[in-house]
Amino acid sequence: MSVEPWASGPVRIDSWLWAVRLFKTRSAATTACRAGHVRLNGDRVKAAQTVKIGDELRIRISGFDRILIVRQTLVKRVGAPLAAVAAExxxxxxxxxxxxxxxxxxxxxxxxxxxxxxDRLRGREHDGQRTEW
Structure with missing residues (x-):
């Protein structure tokens, strides 16, 4: 008897983030939600909030925001090819x-x-003079 990883309805957001391989553990996903690094449709979320197909997620990882659209709800962790299909x-x-x-x-x-x-790359010209603090 095999259990399908797909859910027919809404799923907890921390579980979904773990299932699509954005976080290594579910507790890491829960910690990110508590820290305010996860936004669902523009609002900060708690780990137990549910996610459904069509929702937009913004996840701050390593100082950069990742924007994902939920295409499938998952309850179990899946391989990378299936995870790529579940999130756009x-x-x-x-x-x-x-x-x-x-x-x-x-x-x-x-x-x-x-x-x-x-400094040149960042658009600041260097004039050779030392600036006083």
């Missing part, structure tokens, strides 16, 4: 210029040349 990703592409100013963790302080390059 409408996240806009990230700005490559903004990402270019980021440095690798542990790379240390930027050199003077690197700092000037980063």
């Amino acid at each position: 990703d409408r996240t806009p592409p990230r700005d490559p210029v903004a990402a270019a100013g980021l440095r690798d963790r542990g790379a240390g302080r930027p050199t003077k040349r690197e700092r000037r390059d980063i």
Whole structure:
């Protein structure tokens, strides 16, 4: 006897986020809801709130918002191909210029040349004068 992962009605939002593989554990999804990182149709949600087909979710992960539309409600965790079908990703592409100013963790302080390059990318011109605080 196999249990179908699809639900016929609404499903808890933390369970759905876990089922479509956005969070590694259901408790991590619950924590994200409590912290206010999950919005359902523009409103902050609690973990027990239900999600249904057609709802728009905004989830803040790693400092960026992911925008998803619910296409299927799931109660069990499924593989990546089925998870991709259950949620339509409408996240806009990230700005490559903004990402270019980021440095690798542990790379240390930027050199003077690197700092000037980063300032140029971010639209700030360097005039060679030191600014006083």
